[in-house]
Amino acid sequence: MxxxxxxxxxxxxxxxxxxxxxxxxxxxxxxxxxxxxxxxxxxxxxxxxxxxxxxxxxxxxxxxxKEHARQQLRQSQAVLQTTIEVGLSSPGRLHDLMVTTEAMTPGEVGALGQGVTVNYGEANTPFGRAMIGWTSRGICNLAFCDDGCEAWIKELAAEWSAATLSSNDREAADLAQRIFAKPSLDKPLHLLLRGTNFQIKVWEALLSIGSSQLSSYGALASAVGSPRAQRAVGSAVAANRIGFLIPCHRVIRESGEIGQYRWGSDRKAAMEMWEAAQSALVE
Incomplete structure (x- = not known):
């Protein structure tokens, strides 16, 4: 590799x-x-x-x-439902072992980062350049940049308008290594989530979809107890600010179609295929 x-x-x-x-x-x-x-x-x-x-x-x-995607959906549906029912501490999945999460309170969101230092930097990943943002409490943004990361840095600054922003490409590169090259079970990555209660519920459910597994929007809606809220679940998936680590790329349509993705549907396909390849290597 x-x-x-x-x-x-x-x-x-x-x-x-x-x-x-x-x-x-x-x-x-x-x-x-x-x-x-x-x-x-x-x-x-x-x-x-x-x-x-x-x-x-x-x-x-x-x-x-598409046939492979549909087959993966069939295999993954029961796994996702079981994992949600027994909780995120269940063994055998990648993300709940290497990632922990913490949700910001409404008061913290309203303060717009006052008194907080938000670090950010650009780094190489298997899916092109990325901008990673983090505070002392964890990673808060991971965006993929096709034509430079300036737009994503501006978005980060707008979300944390009262915070102090600090550029640090070296630490961003170290984080990228931990995320994509050398995941550690002894030192999990911590994510700082910023969203509504429903969005956070959906994002935490996404962490239950194991690497190389796929889910549909309908299955995800059922898993969070809102089977009729597929549209709302889709909106929550699309609002995810922490690409790859919160694996919204693993949610596809029942038909096997890739569907949309905040950072491009071709990149979404690449992520799914790359993860499937990593799993194939250890079979």
Missing amino acids: DTLSDQSRSYIEIERAIAYLRKQAMAQPSLSEVAVVLGVSVSHLQRTFSNWAGISPKRFLQFLT
């Missing part, structure tokens, strides 16, 4: 390949066809995929089919 810097550079090509394959899914294009579209050799594309995901392009692309 490449370093995060290498993976970040490779991601641009990977995303273009995924975008093309999604558009041409019915035609089942070969690897050589994809290589021609990208303007690279087959061997280069083979090497890029293998270094980025850790498995061959052929195996990787199997994870991109």
